[in-house]
Amino acid sequence: MRLLLVEDDPRIAQPTTGVLREAGYAVTWAQTGPEGLEAAMLGEYPLIVLDVMLPGLDGFEVARELRAGGVDSAILFLTARGELADRIEGLDLGGDAYLVKPFAMPELLATLRALSRRERGQGAPRVTFANGRGTLDTVARTVGWDGQEISVTGREYALIEALALAPERWFTREELLDRVWGPEFGGEARIVDVYVRYVRRKLAPEAVASERGRGYRIEK
DSSP states (O other): OEEEEEOSOHHHHHHHHHHHHHTTOEEEEEOSHHHHHHHHTTOOOSEEEEOSSOSSSOHHHHHHHHHHTTOOOEEEEEESOOOHHHHHHHHHTTOSEEEESSOOHHHHHHHHHHHHHHHHOSSOOEEEETTTTEEEETTTTEEEETTEEEOOOHHHHHHHHHHHTSTTOOBOHHHHIIIIIOTTOOSOTTHHHHHHHHHHHHSOTTSSEEETTTEEEOOO
16 A cells, blocks of 8 residues: 655654565655655655654645645644643544654554555455456455465565455556655666565465566456
């Protein structure tokens, strides 16, 4: 799932980004209020982790602008401003959750899982693919194959999720790189091929189809 982190302090943003990516999120990092607002207004991020004390435009103003602009992404405020009045203001502006710094990474991940569950809706968190052989639980973030749960890393899960949520669609390496590793990733696009091999080994060679010039896909 794509996630926008708006945080001006690299001492917080860099380790947080690393943990989130290991958990399977495709993270984009914005460092100012205006930069975060511009990215969020695209409507491409189901989850937004938003600091309050930001240069240029504070997080409350960013949230106000987003809601006024019709962006309904789930917003998690992440801030040192932990007074009751601040929390009330943030939630009244359209925030969905509020974590106070310093925070524990497991609490952040648990809160994001809850927001993801809300974002996807309570009715159908399970997705099937590959003619029913594969299953994806988007709440528990688990993968099954032929009735057995398969142990996957966060990055492998994110790759499978990107493909399984759009079955029959061909994805280029660049598209998968953007969705799974994030736009800031500076490595080689061939890393996608490596992870496709990992996924095939854990599920089945036929789990992910490939075609020269078109990329990768998973059957419905």
